[in-house]
Amino acid sequence: xxxxxxxxxxxxxxxxxxxxxxxxxxxxxxxxxxxxxxxxxxxxxxxxxxxxxxxxxxxxxxxxxxxxxxxxxxxxxxxxxxxxxxxxxxxxxxxxxxxxxxxxxxxxxxxxxxxxxxxxxxxxxxxxxxxxxxxxxxxxxxxxxxxxxxxxxxxxxxxxxxxxxxxxxxxxxxxxxxxxxxxxxxxxxxxxxxxxxxxxxxxxxxxxxxxxxxxxxxxxxxxxxxxxxxxxxxxxxxxxxxxxxxxxxxxxxxxxxxxxxxxxxxxxxxxxxxxxxxxxxxxxxxxxxxxxxxxxxxxxxxxxxxxxxxxxxxxxxxxxxxxxxxxxxxxxxxxxxxxxxxxxxxxxxxxxxxxxxxxxxxxxxxxxxxxxxxxxxxxxxxxxxxxxxxxxxxxxxxxxxxxxxxxxxxxxxxxxxxxxxxxxxxxxxxxxxxxxxxxxxxxxxxxxxxxxxxxxxxxxxxxxxxxxxxxxxxxxxxxxxx
Numbered sequence: 001x002x003x004x005x006x007x008x009x010x011x012x013x014x015x016x017x018x019x020x021x022x023x024x025x026x027x028x029x030x031x032x033x034x035x036x037x038x039x040x041x042x043x044x045x046x047x048x049x050x051x052x053x054x055x056x057x058x059x060x061x062x063x064x065x066x067x068x069x070x071x072x073x074x075x076x077x078x079x080x081x082x083x084x085x086x087x088x089x090x091x092x093x094x095x096x097x098x099x100x101x102x103x104x105x106x107x108x109x110x111x112x113x114x115x116x117x118x119x120x121x122x123x124x125x126x127x128x129x130x131x132x133x134x135x136x137x138x139x140x141x142x143x144x145x146x147x148x149x150x151x152x153x154x155x156x157x158x159x160x161x162x163x164x165x166x167x168x169x170x171x172x173x174x175x176x177x178x179x180x181x182x183x184x185x186x187x188x189x190x191x192x193x194x195x196x197x198x199x200x201x202x203x204x205x206x207x208x209x210x211x212x213x214x215x216x217x218x219x220x221x222x223x224x225x226x227x228x229x230x231x232x233x234x235x236x237x238x239x240x241x242x243x244x245x246x247x248x249x250x251x252x253x254x255x256x257x258x259x260x261x262x263x264x265x266x267x268x269x270x271x272x273x274x275x276x277x278x279x280x281x282x283x284x285x286x287x288x289x290x291x292x293x294x295x296x297x298x299x300x301x302x303x304x305x306x307x308x309x310x311x312x313x314x315x316x317x318x319x320x321x322x323x324x325x326x327x328x329x330x331x332x333x334x335x336x337x338x339x340x341x342x343x344x345x346x347x348x349x350x351x352x353x354x355x356x357x358x359x360x361x362x363x364x365x366x367x368x369x370x371x372x373x374x375x376x377x378x379x380x381x382x383x384x385x386x387x388x389x390x391x392x393x394x395x396x397x398x399x400x401x402x403x404x405x406x407x408x409x410x411x412x413x414x415x416x417x418x419x420x421x422x423x424x425x426x427x428x429x430x431x432x433x434x435x436x437x438x439x440x441x442x443x444x445x446x447x448x449x450x451x452x453x454x455x456x457x458x459x460x461x462x463x464x465x466x467x468x469x470x471x472x473x474x475x476x477x478x479x480x481x482x
Contacts, residue, residue: 006030006037006046012461013398015061016050023054023266029061031399033461036066036453039410043070045077051266052080057087057275059340059347063399065354066461067408067453071095073269076353076409079402082275084335084346088263089280090272091254091287093350095331096247098287099294100205100238102377103171103327104388105302106224107320109231109313111211111477117312118209118435122478124308125207126437129301130199131482134241135439137198137300146194147182153292157299163306163324167299170366171327172356175295177334181285185242186249189286193242193293198300202439202482204406204447205237206382207305209478213385216470220390223372224325226472233322234386234474235301236379238331243290250283275348284333291332298327325388326366326375328355330405336364338400349400357391357403357468365391376468378459381407381452382436382444382481383429386474387459394466403468404459407452416451417442424448429479438481447481 006014014030014037028049030037040046045068052074053062059081068077073092082088114121130137141149149156154168154175168175200207210232215221254271257279263272273279302324306317313320333350358365360373369375374391395401422441425448429436438444462468
């Protein structure tokens with residue numbers, strides 16, 4: 001589909017040079033091996049990255065990470081940095097599921113201990129954590145309580161008895177990004193979001209009970225409390241209907257404002273507005289509210305997860321050492337300082353299906369890990385391995401401090417439904433020793449591991465480039481899905 005062939009410029013690095021005849025303002029840089037690149041060339045991934053390179057104010061290069069695949073306007077697994085003064089902000093560059101992200105809990109339980117009670121555990125988790133398409137959370141929020149969630153993020157959940165301040169210390173942005181404004185959020189977004197706080201949702205979201213299968217970096221693993229053979233829990237979800245509606249609302253605003261700002265783009269899905277414009281400020285404040293909603297959402301699910309473990313193993317959360325390792329956002333745009341053309345600049349970094357991967361000594365990293373580097377969490381698809389990586393200096397040189405966010409889809413949900421049955425998928429998971437509880441047949445079939453790239457291949461590209469390097473490999477033994 002892409003009529004410009006990327007050229008190889010280094011190991012796992014490809015580039016399409018900027019071409020003003022095609023409207024490109026900067027080059028496109030693709031981080032992939034040949035096999036991953038081939039898949040990207042089959043759909044619109046590279047074409048979309050080229051379109052992104054035409055957005056006014058983009059700096060450096062338009063990035064495609066190894067999990068890159070076609071998305072809405074921007075490719076998923078895409079990163080773009082816009083000049084904070086002269087550049088744009090684009091809702092499509094963040095995506096519909098604002099702050100879809102992952103958090104990892106560790107425990108001191110061994111696989112052996114958990115295997116004997118695995119079905120009880122997964123069943124308890126499934127019944128205590130709401131999941132599914134329209135799933136309602138377990139709390140009823142008033143208008144003013146929702147405002148508090150949108151402003152305070154994780155802190156709202158902690159103040160209301162869902163966890164402790166140790167949790168907020170190890171979240172990106174400490175689980176609360178300042179300058180969120182509930183007044184910039186539509187009534188429709190509120191109506192969709194208010195009943196959903198504390199729910200997992202559907203699609204590729206999941207909660208997994210995993211075992212630490214391999215440790216690649218002893219020092220980093222020790223600092224994170226990760227030991228081979230012990231049990232971890234990975235929670236993957238976002239801002240639910242709330243973030244989806246915020247994105248829809250501001251895509252419409254951006255589309256309607258493009259003429260006013262004389263913005264001409266090759267694809268209307270890239271709709272954007274100047275970062276410093278009134279519309280840009282409003283989107284940012286609403287998007288920040290959705291970021292805070294998602295952090296609070298994951299925090300409540302964390303609390304119920306701990307309670308399930310307490311019930312099933314008849315031990316307290318502290319006996320089980322169920323500490324939060326880290327929490328990362330995947331769909332986000334925020335102003336950061338990066339070196340561009342030899343000088344430090346404030347840029348709006350759009351990460352869409354991308355994980356921040358800062359190296360050591362960046363002040364944005366929690367103090368606990370600052371001298372080590374930022375933990376990076378890459379979930380696999382249901383039933384395949386997930387990874388803990390560590391952010392490295394090369395991410396600043398190559399990808400605006402970012403790496404991949406997962407395996408990346410290669411098969412549409414409808415094709416997965418045509419090609420697989422629920423029994424097939426459950427049997428293949430069962431054969432690997434994985435017990436699954438899911439709300440719907442489609443929830444299982446659409447997320448079959450065969451619908452995704454191989455996460456190990458994606459991680460190897462990141463590791464070999466020195467963007468984010470391997471710490472530990474986690475393998476699922478129990479899954480809950482919407």
